[in-house]
Amino acid sequence: MRAVRLRIVYATLTGLVLAGLVHIMAVLAIPRLAETDAVTRAKTSENLDHPQAVYALATGDAPAPQEVWLPIPDPAVAVGVCAFDLSDGPMRVSARTGNLALSLAAHGRQGAFYAVTDQAAVRGALDLVILTRAQYDQALADDDENEPSRDVRIVAPEGQGFVVVRVIAGLPSQREAANAAVRAVSCTTDAPDDEPRKPGGR
Numbered sequence: 001m002r003a004v005r006l007r008i009v010y011a012t013l014t015g016l017v018l019a020g021l022v023h024i025m026a027v028l029a030i031p032r033l034a035e036t037d038a039v040t041r042a043k044t045s046e047n048l049d050h051p052q053a054v055y056a057l058a059t060g061d062a063p064a065p066q067e068v069w070l071p072i073p074d075p076a077v078a079v080g081v082c083a084f085d086l087s088d089g090p091m092r093v094s095a096r097t098g099n100l101a102l103s104l105a106a107h108g109r110q111g112a113f114y115a116v117t118d119q120a121a122v123r124g125a126l127d128l129v130i131l132t133r134a135q136y137d138q139a140l141a142d143d144d145e146n147e148p149s150r151d152v153r154i155v156a157p158e159g160q161g162f163v164v165v166r167v168i169a170g171l172p173s174q175r176e177a178a179n180a181a182v183r184a185v186s187c188t189t190d191a192p193d194d195e196p197r198k199p200g201g202r
Helices: 002-033 038-045 133-142 172-184
Strands: 052-055 077-085 091-096 102-108 111-117 125-131 152-155 160-168 186-189
Touching: 052 172, 077 091, 077 172, 077 186, 091 102, 091 160, 091 172, 102 125, 111 125, 111 152, 125 133, 125 160, 133 152, 160 172
Parallel strands: 125 152
Antiparallel strands: 052 077, 077 160, 091 125, 091 186, 102 111, 102 160
């Protein structure tokens, strides 16, 4: 009788352990399997040469959107996204800085891996270039020693992702300018010198 009870306890414990492992694996796999994860949602911007608006600030008769797919911690921040696919080449995000605070944050499926603000701008220009390790090494090899690059180069941990552009409107009168500043950012794929530069990540 005791042996039977031990078998039942053993079988129960084994089942609980297996169920726990399956649950943990399912939770960890959700970001990769979800069809509506952030990287997948951002892919709609791949063919654009500017950020796709995710959150535009209310101006006059234009209300702010009721639903967005990225967290918006501050309703005074205009937000846009540029998707990238590094198999097409390095992704270049270029912004002209002005009176409004601007930031760029690079994301992959595992979350953000780099962020920079307009404080890093050189002569009013901020160029963030996202590359694979091989592309980064090639860019270094191609650099002109007499004219060092002013690009902010970042090696991405994976080949696909997106860049979030945020512009802060400190005053209600700056909201329209913040929306325009997001749209004015350029998102292009750096093609070889003998090929035209392509918009977005495609």
